[in-house]
Amino acid sequence: MKKLAPLAVALAFASLASFAPLAADAQTPAALNQAKMLFNAGSQAYDLAHYDVAIQAFEGAYKLVPRPAILFAIAQAARKDWVATQQVAPLRKAVDTYRAYLAAEKNGPRAAEAVTALADLQPELDARDKSNGSAPAPPTVEATPTRILVSVEAPDAMISMDNGAPSRAPLIADVAAGKHHVHLSAPGFFDEEHDVVAVPNALVPFDFSPTERPAIARVVAEDGSEIAVDGRPVGRTPLPRPLEVTPGAHLIAVTKRGYDGFSYSATFARGATVTIPVKYEHSSERVASYVFLGASGVAAITGAVFAIVSLSEQSRAQNVLSTQGKGNIQPSDITTYDSAVDARDRWKVASELWFGGGAALLVTGAVLYFFDQPSMPAVVQGPEQAPKPAPQKATPSMEMGAAPMVGPGLVGLGLSGRF
Numbered sequence: 130m131k132k133l134a135p136l137a138v139a140l141a142f143a144s145l146a147s148f149a150p151l152a153a154d155a156q157t158p159a160a161l162n163q164a165k166m167l168f169n170a171g172s173q174a175y176d177l178a179h180y181d182v183a184i185q186a187f188e189g190a191y192k193l194v195p196r197p198a199i200l201f202a203i204a205q206a207a208r209k210d211w212v213a214t215q216q217v218a219p220l221r222k223a224v225d226t227y228r229a230y231l232a233a234e235k236n237g238p239r240a241a242e243a244v245t246a247l248a249d250l251q252p253e254l255d256a257r258d259k260s261n262g263s264a265p266a267p268p269t270v271e272a273t274p275t276r277i278l279v280s281v282e283a284p285d286a287m288i289s290m291d292n293g294a295p296s297r298a299p300l301i302a303d304v305a306a307g308k309h310h311v312h313l314s315a316p317g318f319f320d321e322e323h324d325v326v327a328v329p330n331a332l333v334p335f336d337f338s339p340t341e342r343p344a345i346a347r348v349v350a351e352d353g354s355e356i357a358v359d360g361r362p363v364g365r366t367p368l369p370r371p372l373e374v375t376p377g378a379h380l381i382a383v384t385k386r387g388y389d390g391f392s393y394s395a396t397f398a399r400g401a402t403v404t405i406p407v408k409y410e411h412s413s414e415r416v417a418s419y420v421f422l423g424a425s426g427v428a429a430i431t432g433a434v435f436a437i438v439s440l441s442e443q444s445r446a447q448n449v450l451s452t453q454g455k456g457n458i459q460p461s462d463i464t465t466y467d468s469a470v471d472a473r474d475r476w477k478v479a480s481e482l483w484f485g486g487g488a489a490l491l492v493t494g495a496v497l498y499f500f501d502q503p504s505m506p507a508v509v510q511g512p513e514q515a516p517k518p519a520p521q522k523a524t525p526s527m528e529m530g531a532a533p534m535v536g537p538g539l540v541g542l543g544l545s546g547r548f
Contacts, residue, residue: 160193160194161193161194163193164189164190164193164194165190166334166336167186167187167189167190167193167332167334168186168187168190168199168202169280169334169336170186170278170280170299170332170334171183171184171185171186171187171190171202171206173278173280173299174186174278174299174301175205175206175209177299177301178209178213179301180206180207180209180210180213180219181210181219181274182276182278182301182332183202183206184203184206184207184210184219184222185273185274185276185331185332186278186332186334187199187202187203187206188203189331189332191203197230197233197234197237198239200226200229200230200233201226201227201230201237201239201242201243203222203226204222204223204226204227204230204243204246205223207219207220207222207223207226208223208246208250210222210223211223211250217254217257220250220253220254220257221254223246223250224247224250224251224254227243227246227247227250228247230243231243231244231247272330273330273331274303274330274332275303275304275305275306275327275328275329275330275331276301276302276303276304276327276331276332276333277290277300277301277302277304277309277311277325277327277332277333277334277335278299278300278301278302278332278333278334278335279298279299279300279302279311279313279325279334279335279336279337280298280299280300280334280335280336280337281298281299281313281315281336281337281338281339282336282337282338282339283298283313283315283317283318283337283339284315284316285297285315285316286298286313286314286315286318286337286339287313287314287315288300288311288312288313288337289311289312290302290304290309290310290311290312291309291310292310292312295312295314298313298315298337304327305327306327306328306329307326307327308324308325308326308327309324309325309326309327310322310323310324311323311324311325311335313337313339315339316399316400317341317342317376317398317399317400317401318339318340318341318342318399318400319339319340319341319342320339321337321339321340323335323337341375341376341399341400342376342399342400343373343374343375343376343399343400344373344374344375344376344397344398344399344400344401344402344403345371345372345373345374345401345402345403346358346371346372346373346374346379346381346397346403346405347371347372347402347403347404347405348366348368348372348381348383348405348407349404349405349406349407350366350383350385350391350407350409351366351385351407351409352366352367353365353366353385354366354383354384354385354407355383355384355385356368356372356381356382356383357381357382357383357384358372358374358379358380358381358382359379359380360380360382371402374397375397376397376398376399377396377397378394378395378396378397379394379395379396379397380392380393380394381393381394381405383405383407385409387411388409388410388411389409389410389411391407391408391409393405421490421491421493422490422491422495424487424490425487425488425489425490425491426487427487428483428484428486428487428490429483429484429487431483431487432479432480432481432482432483432484432487433480435476435477435479435480435483436476436477436480436484438472438476438480439472439473439474439476439477439479439480440473442469442470442472442473442476443469443473445465445469446466446469446470446473449462449463449465449466449469450466
């Protein structure tokens with residue numbers, strides 16, 4: 130016997146889908162949708178080698194949308210059922226249905242396969258009939274089973290019916306007519322429950338489309354950090370509840386004033402929890418502000434020291450004046466007085482310059498501190514995604530110096546900086 134050709138599900142289903150415009154005057158959209166569901170259910174049963182269930186589903190679809198493509202699918206399923214069971218009933222159904230297909234579509238796309246199948250199957254059927262006598266045996270009429278076929282668009286799904294033991298989807302069950310309770314569970318999806326009504330002597334298909342569980346992103350960052358997902362702000366830490374993202378690829382950016390931004394790119398799986406530890410580095414502006422603020426403190430201390438020295442020289446000059454009030458003073462006292470007054474003035478100017486420079490440094494540091502904005506973050510690849518080279522951020526360089534300037538007739542402060 131020749132090797133059986135597989136069921137051309139894609140071609141038959143494509144033919145079924147193309148019937149909608151032609152059959153609009155004969156079948157309602159509801160009937161067409163029901164026929165497609167039955168055909169899809171039959172295809173699943175066929176793939177699972179439940180050929181009798183596939184035949185029942187295809188025949189239900191044919192009753193709603195009588196198209197030759199469905200006849201060919203019925204014949205193929207019956208042929209497989211005969212090979213599996215060696216019963217004459219599916220053999221006769223295969224022969225009769227192939228003939229019905231050729232009668233409806235003599236030059237159809239599967240006509241050659243139907244002719245080849247008949248050439249293979251007809252002698253087998255004739256031999257069976259001959260062994261039973263000269264006349265063909267009357268076909269056995271069997272009651273059509275009442276069945277439910279439950280499928281689901283989710284991997285590794287488990288289905289249970291009427292609180293029974295769960296089994297892997299799709300579920301094919303012979304049931305009593307009436308309502309039945311179906312429960313679905315699948316990794317990464319929310320559990321669902323539905324009631325399905327079984328119709329006597331018919332196959333009822335039911336297709337689950339479960340809702341995906343969101344992925345959870347646990348962002349571990351300092352309080353006050355701003356979080357954005359794919360460029361959309363979502364909140365500030367600490368978040369009131371875990372951050373939920375739809376399954377798929379996302380870019381999570383975390384920023385805070387005074388630090389370089391941090392971003393994390395990954396493909397998040399359904400229902401998965403991903404912890405994202407944020408590692409901050411101080412921004413160059415914040416580092417510069419600290420340097421300026423520290424320098425302003427040094428300048429203020431230096432100015433204060435110079436002010437104290439100036440007051441000391443003022444006190445020395447004042448002592449000379451006090452001596453003059455008590456009597457004549459010596460020429461050396463006049464020299465001392467002039468020297469003290471000159472030193473007082475020079476230290477006073479130096480103190481004012483240092484205080485002025487410290488004030489300028491303080492203002493500059495404060496501006497850098499309060500107007501520091503986070504830079505564009507470099508991307509860190511998550512474990513679910515193939516790592517890509519992250520853009521290298523240039524390391525900021527900064528040089529700064531402060532030194533007193535003392536010369537003939539000049540006492541002051543010199544500042545220099547480079548970024």
